[in-house]
Amino acid sequence: MEAFEYNFNPGRVVFGAGSVQKLPDELKKLGLKAPLLLSTPGRVSQVENVAAILSGASIKPAGVYSNATMHTPTHITQEAMAFLSSKSADSVVSIGGGSTIGLGKAISVRTGLPHICITTTYSGSEVTPILGETEDGRKSTRSDPKIFPGIVIYDVNLTLTLPAALTATSGVNAIAHGVEALYAKNKSPITSLLAVEGKALYGAWLCGVCLGTSNMALHHKLCHTIGGSFNLPHAETHTIVLPHALSYNAPAVPDAMAKLATALPDSDGDAIKGLNTLLERLKVKRALKDFGMKEEDIDKAAEIAVSNQYPNPRPLDKVKIREVIRRCWAGEPARQDL
Known part of the structure; x- marks a missing residue:
């Protein structure tokens, strides 16, 4: 070990x-x-x-x-x-x-x-x-x-009084905490177990523990950049960004991708497919432009996202990060080709 x-x-x-x-x-x-x-x-x-x-x-x-x-x-x-x-x-x-x-x-x-x-x-x-x-x-x-x-x-x-749409996006927000804990710079067997165990409110607690004890990477940086700079709703932003940020980091974290593929239903061994399928079934909005982000904001978001160093399993490439943000803005399905 x-x-x-x-x-x-x-x-x-x-x-x-x-x-x-x-x-x-x-x-x-x-x-x-x-x-x-x-x-x-x-x-x-x-x-x-x-x-x-x-x-x-x-x-x-x-x-x-x-x-x-x-x-x-x-x-x-x-x-x-x-x-x-x-x-x-x-x-x-x-x-x-x-x-x-x-x-x-x-x-x-x-x-x-x-x-x-x-x-x-x-x-x-x-x-x-x-x-x-x-x-x-x-x-x-x-x-x-x-x-x-x-x-x-x-x-x-x-x-139980949460609207269905907010239940969906808030749940995906919790999943995002667990996802990044799987490839955090300071990951541990404990956080990895918590990350894949999470279900419902109990899972939100466990994934929150992951968030509080692990170094979050690209996904959380993008969400803070985009959400805070352009006043976009928090959970909805996490829901949109997660599959795209994971697609960017996927080549550098094969072990984490394998664990996620096992945890996500209907992934057929492909965690990106599993996330895309999950979001389709939840019928959530997939485009940041639907929440008010403008196309001209993409360059500013990319600039902020790479302006400070933070731990990420794959080196940050500004051109590719801009493309990640553009896909989030447009609402395209995530794909692992960057």
Whole structure:
């Protein structure tokens, strides 16, 4: 066996149907009694349900901030911090997916307040030390153990209200974390096992662990570049980019491709075919232009994507990376010919 290093993520996970009911107990164990509740505008009803659960346990939220936004813009974080300054919160509870959890991380790392996540999608952000923030059209990412949420509650019932389209793209987002863990520079037998084990919300947790403990490569770099720079939806961008980024790296990672081909149904030994087939069956949109990216943005995206060095199993070729982005923009099926 090859030598490897692996860092276990800190934090506590509470998993199961109805587990959101355990939030009051989790707060009390930490001596907390005045959480700030966070959500996007579309998750206000779930925040109200959580507030009712807390009220039943004689816990009164310090306040509710429901303007979390994808890609965690710094001006939204500043707005939330200003709101927080007028409250007497002793903790932060994020209720939602990656957008809300990102805001919770941004607040927690700035204030030191304990952060509890109640996740409603398959984003995986809740179990990573990674924070991506957008400012002036550029998305930057940093990793710090202080960013880790302390407790994550996975209540499968909360995922049942997700629209079918978002369920599909959020699920593929989770798959993307596992895919890149298979050929990460710091891959290990542990992350490889987690990557191929993932199924449904349990799988989102495992693939999120992969994301938090592995060096992500081209796929995640492209998604951060394209999503943050052109304000494209996160999960949908991951869904579109994944088969194309994998096609680019495929010649350099034959072992990972073999494992993926085994994990993907109807691949016939070809992981790219398996992913293309999966996305066709999910009936998801395959073109970035459908979400507002313009053709003239392709060159800018390619320039940003190769501007900083990051670990990738295949050397980056700007001309070929541009072609990868063009295919994503056009919505073409992925093919391994670059």
